[in-house]
Amino acid sequence: MPQIDEIIHQPVRLKIMAALLASGADAEVEFTFLRGRLGCTDGNLGSHLDKLTSARYVCARKAFVGRKPVTYLSATRTGRRAFEDHVTALQDIIRPPDASNGQL
Amino acid sequence: MDVTPQEAKDLLGQTDTVAALMRNHSLYRRIGPTLILWGIIWLVCFPLTALLPTQSGWIWLIGDAIGFTGSAFSMRRSNTSVRCKSPNVVRSRVLWFWAIFLAYGCYWMYLFAPAGSARAVVFIVTLVMFAYVAIGLLARMTFMIWLGTGVTLLAMIGFGLFQNQPHVLNVWMGVTGGLTLLATGIFLTVRAR
Numbered sequence: 001m002p003q004i005d006e007i008i009h010q011p012v013r014l015k016i017m018a019a020l021l022a023s024g025a026d027a028e029v030e031f032t033f034l035r036g037r038l039g040c041t042d043g044n045l046g047s048h049l050d051k052l053t054s055a056r057y058v059c060a061r062k063a064f065v066g067r068k069p070v071t072y073l074s075a076t077r078t079g080r081r082a083f084e085d086h087v088t089a090l091q092d093i094i095r096p097p098d099a100s101n102g103q104l
Numbered sequence: 105m106d107v108t109p110q111e112a113k114d115l116l117g118q119t120d121t122v123a124a125l126m127r128n129h130s131l132y133r134r135i136g137p138t139l140i141l142w143g144i145i146w147l148v149c150f151p152l153t154a155l156l157p158t159q160s161g162w163i164w165l166i167g168d169a170i171g172f173t174g175s176a177f178s179m180r181r182s183n184t185s186v187r188c189k190s191p192n193v194v195r196s197r198v199l200w201f202w203a204i205f206l207a208y209g210c211y212w213m214y215l216f217a218p219a220g221s222a223r224a225v226v227f228i229v230t231l232v233m234f235a236y237v238a239i240g241l242l243a244r245m246t247f248m249i250w251l252g253t254g255v256t257l258l259a260m261i262g263f264g265l266f267q268n269q270p271h272v273l274n275v276w277m278g279v280t281g282g283l284t285l286l287a288t289g290i291f292l293t294v295r296a297r
Contacts, residue, residue, distance in 0.1 A: 022124070094109045
């Protein structure tokens with residue numbers, strides 16, 4: 001049975017994972033774009049991303065667009081699985097007990 | 105870790121909101137400029153076909169070539185903040201789909217609708233709009249379903265009014281269909297900002 005993942009459970013980190021995974025299985029999202037969409041500050045987003053990258057849930061790639069340095073973020077396979085398990089665990093919590101075990 | 109049902113519900117709600125925001129942004133940024141381009145092509149090519157009916161083949165060959173090249177370019181450029189690691193695969197699939205679909209459409213038009221007739225105009229427009237609605241249903245893009253249905257209705261109304269005047273029907277399709285595509289494209293592009 002999937003368990004609550006303490007790393008992903010923090011609301012900002014949950015939103016980061018949701019945003020990265022909703023962009024597509026093969027997608028990577030620019031740091032500044034993600035910051036704007038989630039309404040975070042640089043520092044706040046950076047610290048949460050550190051936690052997610054340490055857990056190998058998110059991968060950060062630095063690149064140059066023209067002369068401008070850009071950081072692209074993508075969810076790893078481990079991150080995807082952890083997020084899906086976490087969402088299932090949350091759904092199990094809100095599901096009435098009858099629905100999960102089929103008993104009256 | 106103790107999580108109350110209300111907390112779980114709120115978190116899932118936030119997750120859904122963020123996911124929808126990202127999906128829509130990505131879609132709108134890709135599709136908006138393409139619709140603007142095709143709206144302009146319709147606005148130019150349909151009335152030109154009415155003015156120069158004998159040159160309609162050339163007019164649409166050039167219009168479609170500009171449309172396809174521009175769509176490929178716009179799909180490539182619009183993807184700066186959310187990038188696909190294998191964009192060429194996706195882009196070429198989309199372009200191949202439309203190229204094959206239009207090739208079939210041209211052949212069916214040759215079989216069923218005489219060139220230059222009002223029937224031919226409405227046939228090709230409704231065929232393309234059928235693709236919009238089908239893509240909208242398969243990819244869960246509500247705006248594509250509305251756009252496809254709306255332009256199909258405009259084509260049907262135009263056919264009802266001007267079926268004996270193909271040149272007027274061409275102008276009707278250029279203005280109503282072209283402006284609808286253009287307005288939708290502008291709306292999506294602004295929403296994606």
